[in-house]
Amino acid sequence: xxxxxxxxxxxxxxxxxxxxxxxxxxxxxxxxxxxxxxxxxxxxxxxxxxxxxxxxxxxxxxxxxxxxxxxxxxxxxxxxxxxxxxxxxxxxxxxxxxxxxxxxxxxxxxxxxxxxxxxxxxxxxxxxxxxxxxxxxxxxxxxxxxxxxxxxxxxxxxxxxxxxxxxxxxxxxxxxxxxxxxxxxxxxxxxxxxxxxxxxxxxxxxxxxxxxxxxxxxxxxxxxxxxxxxxxxxxxxxxxxxxxxxxxxxxxxxxxxxxxxxxxxxxxxxxxxxxxxxxxxxxxxxxxxxxxxxxxxxxxxxxxxxxxxxxxxxxxxxxxxxxxxxxxxxxxxxxxxxxxxxxxxxxxxxxxxxxxxxxxxxxxxxxxxxxxxxxxxxxxxxxxxxxxxxxxxxxxxxxxxxxxxxxxxxxxxxxxxxxxxxxxxxxxxxxxxxxxxxxxxxxxxxxxxxxxxxxxxxxxxxxxxxxxxxxxxxxxxxxxxxxxxxxxxxxxxxxxxxxxxxxxxxxxxxxxxxxxxxxxxxxxxxxxxxxxxxxxxxxxxxxxxxxxxxxxxxxxxxxxxxxxxxxxxxxxxxxxxxxxxxxxxxxxxxxxxxxxxxxxxxxxxxxxxxxxxxxxxxxxxxxxxxxxxxxxxxxxxxxxxxxxxxxxxxxxxxxxxxxxxxxxxxxxxxxxxxxxxxxxxxxxxxxxxxxxxxxxxxxxxxxxxxxxxxxxxxxxxxxxxxxxxxxxxxxxxxxxxxxxx
Numbered sequence: 044x045x046x047x048x049x050x051x052x053x054x055x056x057x058x059x060x061x062x063x064x065x066x067x068x069x070x071x072x073x074x075x076x077x078x079x080x081x082x083x084x085x086x087x088x089x090x091x092x093x094x095x096x097x098x099x100x101x102x103x104x105x106x107x108x109x110x111x112x113x114x115x116x117x118x119x120x121x122x123x124x125x126x127x128x129x130x131x132x133x134x135x136x137x138x139x140x141x142x143x144x145x146x147x148x149x150x151x152x153x154x155x156x157x158x159x160x161x162x163x164x165x166x167x168x169x170x171x172x173x174x175x176x177x178x179x180x181x182x183x184x185x186x187x188x189x190x191x192x193x194x195x196x197x198x199x200x201x202x203x204x205x206x207x208x209x210x211x212x213x214x215x216x217x218x219x220x221x222x223x224x225x226x227x228x229x230x231x232x233x234x235x236x237x238x239x240x241x242x243x244x245x246x247x248x249x250x251x252x253x254x255x256x257x258x259x260x261x262x263x264x265x266x267x268x269x270x271x272x273x274x275x276x277x278x279x280x281x282x283x284x285x286x287x288x289x290x291x292x293x294x295x296x297x298x299x300x301x302x303x304x305x306x307x308x309x310x311x312x313x314x315x316x317x318x319x320x321x322x323x324x325x326x327x328x329x330x331x332x333x334x335x336x337x338x339x340x341x342x343x344x345x346x347x348x349x350x351x352x353x354x355x356x357x358x359x360x361x362x363x364x365x366x367x368x369x370x371x372x373x374x375x376x377x378x379x380x381x382x383x384x385x386x387x388x389x390x391x392x393x394x395x396x397x398x399x400x401x402x403x404x405x406x407x408x409x410x411x412x413x414x415x416x417x418x419x420x421x422x423x424x425x426x427x428x429x430x431x432x433x434x435x436x437x438x439x440x441x442x443x444x445x446x447x448x449x450x451x452x453x454x455x456x457x458x459x460x461x462x463x464x465x466x467x468x469x470x471x472x473x474x475x476x477x478x479x480x481x482x483x484x485x486x487x488x489x490x491x492x493x494x495x496x497x498x499x500x501x502x503x504x505x506x507x508x509x510x511x512x513x514x515x516x517x518x519x520x521x522x523x524x525x526x527x528x529x530x531x532x533x534x535x536x537x538x539x540x541x542x543x544x545x546x547x548x549x550x551x552x553x554x555x556x557x558x559x560x561x562x563x564x565x566x567x568x569x570x571x572x573x574x575x576x577x578x579x580x581x582x583x584x585x586x587x588x589x590x591x592x593x594x595x596x597x598x599x600x601x602x603x604x605x606x607x608x609x610x611x612x613x614x615x616x617x618x619x620x621x622x623x624x625x626x627x628x629x630x631x632x633x634x635x636x637x638x639x640x641x642x643x644x645x646x647x648x649x650x651x652x653x654x655x656x657x658x659x660x661x662x663x664x665x666x667x668x669x670x671x672x673x674x675x676x677x678x679x680x681x682x683x684x685x686x687x688x689x690x691x692x693x694x695x696x697x698x699x700x701x702x703x704x705x706x707x708x709x710x711x712x713x714x715x716x717x718x719x720x721x722x723x724x725x726x727x728x729x730x731x732x733x734x735x736x737x738x739x740x741x742x743x744x745x746x747x748x749x750x751x752x753x754x755x756x757x758x759x760x761x762x763x764x765x766x767x768x769x770x771x772x773x774x775x776x777x778x779x780x781x782x783x784x
Contacts (some may be wrong), residue, residue, distance in 0.1 A: 082135035084586050089139045091411055091583045094418040096143040100150025101422060101429040106568055108753030113155060120148035154426040158249070158756050163203035165254030169231035172255070174198055175265060176205070178222045183211070183282065184310040190214040193253070194224065202254020205230065209259040220278050221268030230257035235758070237614045237643050238734030239746040240495070240565025249757035250427040277380055281306045284381075291523070291536045297543040300329065301520055304512070307331040307382035316547060321494075322560050323553035324483065324501020325508050325546075327436070331382045336391045338513045339378050340399070342521075344371035368399040375399075387433045393417050394441070411445050411583065414438070432493040436486055439578070443485035444478055446582035453477075475506045488574040491563045491603065495646040499561055504553040508546055516542045564649030565736065566603040573599030607738055608649050610676055611683070613724055614640065615734040615748060617710035620685065621648060622657060625675055630657045632670060632685055647736065668692050669700060676739035681705045684719070706737070 082089075103116050124144035131137030166172075176196035183190055188211045193204055207228060218224065232255060233248035248256070285302040289311055292298035299311030309317070309329050320326045328334065348367040351357050372395075379392040394417040398409055418438055421428065428434040447453055457474045459467075479502030490497040498504075519542060523535035553559060573595040580592030613620040621644040622630045629645065631654040645652035658665035663672040668688045674681045684704035686692070694714065701707050701717035706724065713725040722745070724735060733748025752758035 078136055079134060081586065081588065082139070085584060085588065086135060088411075088583055088585055089135065091415045092139065092143050093146055094415050094422060095579060095583070096146030097150040097153075097419065097422050098429050100147035100152070101154045101426045102572075103147070104151045104154045105430045105755075108750075110754070112753075113151060116151055117148050120144045120151070124148070150422065150426065153423070154429075157426055161250050161252055162756060163252040163254055164200070165202050165248075166230060166232045169229065169257075171227065172196075172201070172205075172230045172257075173225075173227040174201055174205075175223065175225045178218060178220055178224060178268075179204065180220055180278065181218055181282070182310065183285075183308070184208075187310070188212075190218070192218065192224075192259075194226070203252045204254060206248075206253050206256040207259045207262075208257070209262060213259075213262070215264050217264050217267050219268050222264060223266040224262055225265050226259050226262040228257050228259040228261070230255040233757070235615060235733055235752065236748045237640070238612050238647050239736040239748055239751055240647050241643055241734070241748075243752065243757075245757045246430070246752075246755070278383075281308070281381055281383065285311065287527075288520075288524075291527075291532070292540050292543075296547055297540045300543050300546070301516075301539060303329045304331075304335065304517060305520060305524070307385065307388065316550075319547070319550045319554040321554075322496075322498055323504045323550040324498030325504055325550050325553075327440075328508060328512050328546075330433075331378075331385075331388050331391075334509065334513065335517070336375055336378065336388070336395050338517050340371040340375045340395050342518065343374040344368060344399075347371070365403045368403040372396055372399050387437060390417065390421050390428075390434070390437060393420055409445055409448075411442065411449065414441055414445055432489060435489045435493075435575075439485040439489060440482045442579075442582050443481045447478060447481045472506070475509075476502060479503070479505045485578060487561075488571060488578075488599070488603075491561070492566055492571045495563055495565065495649055497561045497563075498553070498559060500553045500556055500559055504549055508549055511542065511546055511549075516546065562649045562651070563603065564606065564608040565647050566606055570599045570602035570606070573602065575599075607740075609647070609736040609746075610674065610739045611706070611735075611737040612644055612647055613708055613729075613735040613737070614644070615729055617708060617724065617726065617729050619644065620708055621645075621654070622672060622674065622683065623648060624655070624660065624662075628655055629653070630655045630660055630663075630672070632657050632687055671700070671704065674739070677741045679739070679741070681739055683708070685709065686711065 100116075100120065104113055107113055107116060121144070124141040127137050127140035127144065131140065174196040175198070176194040179193045179195055181190065181192055189208050190211055192207045192209070194207060195203065196205055207226065207230075233245040233253060234256075235245045236243045248254070285306045285308045288302045288305055289298040292301050294311065296312055296316035299309070299313070299316070302311050303309045307330070312320075312329065317326070317329070320329060344367045347370045348363055351361075351363045351366060357363065375392050375395045379388050382388050394414070397413045397417055401410070401413060421434065448457070457470065462470075482505075483498075483502045486501075487497045516539060519535055519539040523532040523539055526532040526535055577592040577594065577596030577599065580595070581589045583589075584592075608623060610623050611620060618633065619636050619640050620632050622632075624630055627650075629648055629650055629652075631641070631644070634654065634656045641652045641654065645654075657663050657670055657672060660672060662674070663670060665671070665687075668686060668690050669684065669692065670687055671682060671684045674683060682704045683706045684700055685708040689711070694716070697714065698716045701713070701719050701723075704719045705721045707713065707717060707719045707722070708724045709726070710729075711726055713723060713727075717723065717725075721743070722737075729735075731749060733752070735748075736746040738744045738746075749758070
């Protein structure tokens with residue numbers, strides 16, 4: 044018995060064989076089944092990524108520097124698409140990744156082709172030009188008391204289009220589209236970025252075929268416009284309507300805003316009021332876009348439907364919703380043409396037509412699929428618009444709004460229910476605030492990337508401003524214009540003016556609030572791309588997969604806010620630079636610089652345009668021709684030397700001053716013997732690099748405009764214009780004329 048018990052004990056201690064675990068093949072198969080299940084849950088969202096792939100390809104072309112990089116991107120995306128089909132087969136993920144990759148390749152090729160298709164001659168250098176040409180468009184800049192003409196000059200070697208500015212009092216009433224004029228003026232090639240991260244007018248001008256711009260010295264009418272076509276008549280009506288509205292409300296901000304709402308012409312708004320609208324987050328109200336078209340089309344559809352429903356015969360024989368949608372579409376198209384058919388307005392019109400089509404077909408009025416179709420149409424027609432803030436902000440706002448309201452949890456929260464009036468009002472206000480916050484979150488990265496500032500109280504200001512504009516200002520303005528036909532519009536104009544005064548008061552209060560604007564210097568493109576990609580990931584997926592979008596958004600935001608502000612920014616002409624002092628203030632070399640230069644440099648530095656004079660700093664010493672300043676960054680002291688006059692400087696003094704400096708900045712050529720300890724920035728270098736942004740410290744870094752523009756068609760090196768002054772040279776040489784922009 045004991046032996047048997049011992050044997051049983053020994054048997055209990057024997058090792059027991061474990062069941063074999065899943066093999067690698069089984070694990071891969073399990074992952075595949077999980078991915079396929081996830082794809083099945085997200086099957087309705089896959090088409091939304093098609094325009095995203097197209098936008099990715101267009102953006103890559105603008106970001107990558109040259110032909111070799113563009114070709115590599117095309118080959119890589121095509122290979123990725125074919126590889127996805129080879130590895131994943133005809134599954135949803137395989138088809139989705141293949142279409143996304145091929146769409147990216149198509150987008151890159153599309154904008155590459157478009158950049159060659161719109162190529163047109165442009166001025167190679169600034170010069171005085173005398174020409175005869177036909178006026179293509181006229182724009183009155185009422186706030187600046189100027190008129191802007193776009194003219195198609197006649198003659199060999201001239202650009203396809205020129206943009207000319209002249210004083211308003213010199214403009215002939217016969218300067219209309221189609222008229223022929225003879226002009227003489229100082230013109231220059233389209234200006235590139237002043238410094239890294241700035242606005243690149245040369246890129247915009249390239250796609251608009253504008254080859255030069257400048258100020259007119261002499262201009263006269265050669266021949267009046269022939270019988271005007273519909274485009275010219277619409278332009279004339281637009282100008283007359285804007286002038287009529289300003290005449291009824293005065294030339295103040297109220298008249299300018301009312302004209303902008305009706306015609307899209309913002310140039311009657313003075314800079315102070317426009318800045319208040321920007322700082323308060325209400326500037327979008329000034330551009331004819333989705334808000335204005337929605338208000339107009341919605342009012343027309345509702346009014347048409349109610350009027351037709353008064354007739355029982357019509358209501359029984361016709362589908363009134365379809366008729367009202369058709370009338371609303373015609374009204375939207377007419378309003379788009381009246382306001383100039385600019386790309387942002389056309390985008391909003393396309394979106395409105397898609398919504399009306401959905402209503403007519405009995406589908407949901409606004410869905411992400413309709414937004415995706417609108418984005419697809421716009422990118423196919425105007426791929427260059429992807430790089431601009433208008434496209435990015437308009438689609439980011441609508442995607443954020445639709446994605447928020449498509450969320451089942453938000454739908455339950457906002458849905459109507461049997462409750463008292465106070466609760467309904469509270470729920471409506473909460474919906475407006477939450478929607479405004481979602482829009483602000485979506486727009487903040489874009490505003491910081493393009494404008495280097497974003498309003499912090501925009502969501503709350505818009506809660507009042509949007510209903511005020513949509514339901515009070517625009518209907519009142521429409522009634523005022525209607526009653527002006529019989530001379531009874533004055534009371535409506537008075538009420539409209541008061542409503543606009545309230546709108547301006549809201550803008551000024553929000554703009555003047557403490558911390559109303561977040562300022563940030565130029566942020567890296569990669570950080571911006573991470574935030575955009577993460578935001579799209581959150582908005583376009585429906586399952587828990589969307590949560591992973593938080594990580595790229597957070598990474599991009601941390602990267603953007605951790606990017607140090609530059610210590611020194613130099614404009615592309617070398618005439619202006621701004622220095623960040625050890626206390627964080629900005630010091631300007633030439634205090635009399637124009638407002639455009641001052642505002643641009645402040646934006647790129649991420650600060651308000653409140654400058655100190657460089658020569659007023661205790662660490663600076665200036666003469667009439669040279670200015671030197673000391674700056675401590677990290678553990679190192681830096682000495683910066685700059686020229687600030689066109690006068691001749693003795694060779695030996697200049698060479699000695701260069702040897703004592705770490706950085707030398709000049710708008711002119713510096714002698715070879717001028718050798719600073721670190722960086723020599725003169726005409727020769729600036730012609731290769733453009734403007735500069737310099738961050739000092741333990742690991743100094745220099746960013747250039749050339750790095751950002753690469754070898755795109757508009758990024759050609761241009762000689763600098765002549766100006767009085769002499770180059771800094773040795774005593775043995777003969778002083779020659781200097782050049783500056």
